[in-house]
Every structure is written in structure tokens, then in C-alpha cells.
Amino acid sequence: MRVILADDAALFREALASALVSAGIDVVGQAADAAAALDLVRSLQPDVAVLDVRMPPTRTTEGLEAASEIRASHPSIGLLILSQDVETRHVLRLLRDTPRGVGYLLKDRVGNLAEFVDAIERVGRGGSVVDPEVVSTLLGRGRAPGPLDDLTPRERQVLELMAEGRSNAAIGDRLGLTERTVEGNVRIVFSKLQLEPSAEDHRRVLAVLTYLRGD
Amino acid sequence: MIADFLPGVAFLACGTLAWERRPDSRIGPLMIATGFAWYFGTYGASPDLGRLAYAFQGWFLVFLAWLVLAYPSGHLRSMAARLAIVSLVALFAIRSIVRFADFHLSTEYDLTIPSEIDRYVASDTFKANADVVFGLLIDALAITVLVLVVNRLRTETNLGRRVAGPILLGGIAFAIANVVDTAALASANSFAERIAAWSLRDSLIEISGALVPIGFLVGLARSRITRGRVADLVVELGQPSGDRGGSDLEVLVARALRDPSLRLVHAVDGSDRFVDGEGVPVELPRPDDGRRAVTRLEVRGRTIAALVHDPALVEQPELIRSVAAAAGLGLENERLAADVRAQLEEVRKSRARIVAAGDAERRRIERDIHDGAQQQLVTVALLLETARIRAADGDAEVAATVANAAAQLESALAELRRLARGLHPVVLVEAGLRAATEALADRTPVPITVRVTDERFPLELEATAWFVVAEAVTNAVRHARAQTILVAIERRQAILEVDVVDDGIGGAERDRGSGLSGLEDRVAAAGGSLAVRSEAGAGTTIRAELPCA
CATH class of the missing domain: 1.10.10.10 (Winged helix-like DNA-binding domain superfamily/Winged helix DNA-binding domain)
Structure with missing residues (x-):
């Protein structure tokens, strides 16, 4: 499973990358903002893009916008959105816009690596992942x-x-x-x-x- | 005799009155001079004073013309008037010199009787003819004065006519009497006819002479009637300006003084410059400007404003003083009220600024929590997870401790999320009131019907409306045991109406340090109003009306 990570917090991103690699996930690229993430998607064609919702420049919904763009240009790439807090309208918007291969998780879920890796794999296979807290x-x-x-x-x-x-x-x-x-x-x-x-x-x-x- | 005596007394009396009323005006002295001159030509003719009396006979005409033309301001307005008076003075001066040099006291005549002078003159053809020449010149000037007076009466403002009219009419009558007299004199062919003409003149002059002081008194009496209006003005000033139909002070003062041309100008702080109601600089008329007069409004010895008005009003010094005093108080009142309004506005603005600053601070802290603490704690959770996996094959106790730490961390993160959400919901800034209310409905265990506009508003306004909704919903759930809640936010013209209605137990009270009083402060800071209806058992309705552009 080839994955790219997009998050502006470098320390977290690096830690997540190394944890995923040790769990057998192939982290092929990292980006600090949405634009860089889009570049990586175009050049590396990963199976899954893991995107933080809040990224520069406005730190509001850049991750969601990037997800829409990736979905439009590369419909087969799975999308896993990480958020600091549950925003139900974001979840529903994602699920409506995206017919398959999409997930929305609280960032905290990285605390259970097995589950997190499972989520990446489900999204990569075209399945859906919704954070239990949303439900x-x-x-x-x-x-x-x-x-x-x-x-x-x-x-x-x-x-x-x-x-x-x-x-x-x-x-x-x-x-x-x-x-x-x-x-x-x-x-x-x-x-x-x-x-x-x-x-x-x-x-x-x-x-x-x-x-x-x-x- | 009596008829001849009275006008002089009337002039002296009126002159004294006028001088007392307006010590700085020329009108009083002019009247007194007229009164003395009246007697000087007539009763002054004792044997010792005969020559002087003869020489200065008729001077009261000069003072009278001057008085009439200068009334009521005391200043001669037009160049023509000044020329007429200067000419009169010159003519009478020449005549007095001629008469003084020419007078021969004769025992043939009883000069103690005034009209004897006339008889004496009449006995000498040359002297009589010289007098007729002077008389014609005087009449020419009298006609000039007459024209000037008629012209003034015609062009005078209503107010001026009202005050000066009677005295001007007296002046006209007097001038006509003099002309008639000269005409009669010129047409007299015999001594007897001349005597008759003189006595006609005497009668006419006596009657019309009395008219001028009578006119003065009538004008004065009229002005006293107007003074009742000061009381009205004071009453009107006592009412709040909204109740006077929006009439400003200028209109009220103009009405009280019956001078529609009146302007109220304001002194620029501590200087001698003035501006009108719109702030345009105004040049005050000079004191000798016959067309406009100025009365300053002083409060505690400081000129705060001035009335520029019809000069006819100076004839009513008590009236204008009273009105000026009342207007000064009214003005001071308005200034103080404006000060208070300005201060209130400043307080309101500063309160809104404090609230906005508070909001901004909450947003900042919320961001700091998400992007700072939360981010770092998530990283720690990830590192702990990595450690747990690595330790899984080793010491079971270490693995358990790490797992425990991870669990603690998880609840800390959940707590931190809740805290950040309570500080300031991201959704409000991102997506507005409707999305924020729906998100609130997601997290509220009581069903909320959301009827909220999609329109976006300025940050502070949305924050205030949100504060109302969140607080009211919290109360409904926690205290009112509501089964359903309705949240409706709708814009109606320039008002954003926020309604939160629940079907709970009611009885919410505004004081007791409840959230409602905080809500009221918050809404007031936005310039809005809060209404709470909460009867026991009848649910609670909270409505905030917030001004929006």
C-alpha cells in the first residue's frame, strides 16, 4: 500500500511516517500543505492520501478542498482525512462527494496503530471509514x-x-x-x-x- | 401753553427712561437733547437769554430728525441719513450764528412770551425774509428726512416696523407739520396772515411733536407684550428636544423674539470665532452695522454663542437679555446632553471593542490548543503507541504502564477537544450560524428544530448571536428540562432576530448571576436588546434583536 502524508506539523508527520513504515505501509511522500500534497499525488500516484483538515495558509479546511480536487482528478486514490475534532457536516460532505474509498478519523486514532493501518487499508481498497465518535x-x-x-x-x-x-x-x-x-x-x-x-x-x-x- | 409745554416734558421723560434702559445707546441722550431744545427756543427767551433763545430756536428739529432716523439702534444706517443730519446741523449752526449776531433786544416787545420772538422777527421784513430762506432750506431737509423715514418704514422688517413704526409715524407727522407751516408762511401777504400762519405752525408742531414720544411709549408697550414669550421659551426649553417637534433652539428663540431672520451661532471653544449649526464659520456683524445686531449668550462669564438679530430688538433690552439667558441655559443643556450622548456612545463602542477583543482572544486560544497542545499530545500518543508495540515482546509491566499512559492521554485529548469547542466553535467562523446551530443540534441530547438563515454576518455579530443560542440551549437542556427546542435566526431589515424557544418548565430568571444576565450584557454590547419570557410551566422564549447593517 503506497501512501502519502500531508500535515503541517513536521514532528507528528515524521513520527507517523516511521510508525506506518514499521507497520509495513509504504510511505512514498510527505507534504506540509495542500498544494504540495496535490503535487505528490500527481507525480507519485499513491494508493491512499492521508490529509490533515487544517493546513496552511488559513488552517481551516484546506485538507477537505485538497480531497475534492484529488477525487476529481484521480478517482481511484483513497482519501483518509484526519481532523482535530469531529465536524459532522465535513463527514457527510465527504461521503456525499466521494462514492468510494474515503475515510474521516480523529487525529487521536494514531494512538492505536493497528486500527489506523486497518483504516488506511480499507480506504485503499475502496471502503469507507467513519470515526466512532462521529457515529x-x-x-x-x-x-x-x-x-x-x-x-x-x-x-x-x-x-x-x-x-x-x-x-x-x-x-x-x-x-x-x-x-x-x-x-x-x-x-x-x-x-x-x-x-x-x-x-x-x-x-x-x-x-x-x-x-x-x-x- | 400747556400744549406747548407737554411735548418737551414727554421727550425728557422718555429720554430719561430710554437712557436708563440702554445707557450705552444714543437714543436716550438724543431724546433728552430734543426735550431741552424744545424749551430752549421757546421758554428760554427771558430778557437775559433772549439772544441765545432766538439764536438756538428750532434746534430740537435737528435732534428730532436724528432721533427718528437713528431709532432704535442709535446708529444712522445709510449715507443719505448721515448726510441729512450733517446738513441739518450745519444749516442750524449757520442760522444760529446769523441770528446771534443780528439780535437786538428791544423793550418794545415782551420777550418773556415765546411767540413774541416771532412777532419781533415779523416786524422786520429783511429778517423775516432771511428766516423764510432758512425755513425753506430747513423744509427741504425736513422733506428729505421725511422721504428717508417713509423709506425706512417701507423697507423695515416686520419686527423693526413693529418697534420703530410708531416713532417713525410721529416723525412723519412732525415733518409734514413743518412743511405745511412754511407753505402757509410763504403764502402770507400781510402781517396778520403771518401771525395766523405762525399760530397754525405752533399748533401743528405742538401736536405732532407730542406724537414722537407717544410713539416711543407705544413701541415700548408693544415690546413688553412680547416679553410674555420668554416664559413660553423657558417652558419649551424645559422639554426634551424630541417633544418640541424637533424644533431646535434657533427656531424657538426666533419665535420668542418674533424675528425670523434671527441666527444662533456657536462660539468656537474659548475663542472669539463663531460657527453656525453646520459648523461653517460666521463673521459677526460690527457693532455699528445698522442692519444686524448681536447679542452674546454667556454662561458663567464665558461666551458660548451669539444671537445675530434684527437691530429693532435692541430697543427691548430686557427681552433680549431674558431670552439670551434662557437660550444660554438651553444651549448649555443641549451641550451637556450631547456630551453625555457622546460619552455613552464612546462607552458603548469601548464595550463592543472589549467584547470583540475577548472573542478574538478565545479564537486565538482555540487555535493555539488545536495547533499547539493538541498536535503535540497527538504526537506523544503516536510515540507511546510505537513504544508499546516495541515493548510488547519484552517486559509486560512496561507494556501495561505504556498502555495506561496512552489511555490517560486519550481522555486528556478528548477533554482538550471539548474545551476548544466551548471556547469558540470553528464551524461558526468557517460556515456561519446555520452550520454552527446544526453542529450544536448534533451534540445536544434534546431535539432542536433549526430554522436559521444561511446569510453570513460580521464576525462579532455572529459571535453574539451564537452566544445567545448556545447559552439559551444550554439552559433549556440543563435547567428547563425541555423536550424540544426551536432555534430561529432571521434577518428582518436591519435587525437580526435570534429566537430560542423551549417547552421546558420555565421560570428562568435574569438576575441571580445566571447566564441570562451575562447574555444581556453581551447583547447590549452589540447595541441590541434581549427579551426573556419564562413563566413557570409555560416554557422559555428568549429573543435577541441585534442591529446589523
């Missing part, structure tokens, strides 16, 4: 009593993991269930929430998150 925030959102209250604890767990972008197999591994059981749970969840069932991971992530946000 828990949206689940905690105040709402009128509704179908969500009718879910069993198991179904709710399945919903959460589904919203994080995990496949049925991965959910099964997590919960100690067979893939078939997970499939059944997913079907029930979709039916209870009155959502169109969708086999494709990315589509169902977007559907669930949109539902949770109440849009």
Missing part, C-alpha cells in the same frame, strides 16, 4: 421518539459498526457472529428504520449517517 455523536443527538428506540442492543451495535463503514464480515468478527447472522441483523435494522436496503458498504454508511442526522 456516537450522531446517535446521541436529541430526537423525537422513533424507530431507533425499537432496535435491540445487538441491532444497535450492528448499526454503529455499519455506520463506521465496516463490512458484514468485520462486524461479525467484532461481535462474534457469523456473517449470515450479521446480514440478517442489517436487514432488520434497515427495515425498522424504513431505509432502502443496500448491499454496498459505502451507500449504506451514507444512508445510516444521513438518517441519524435527521436530514
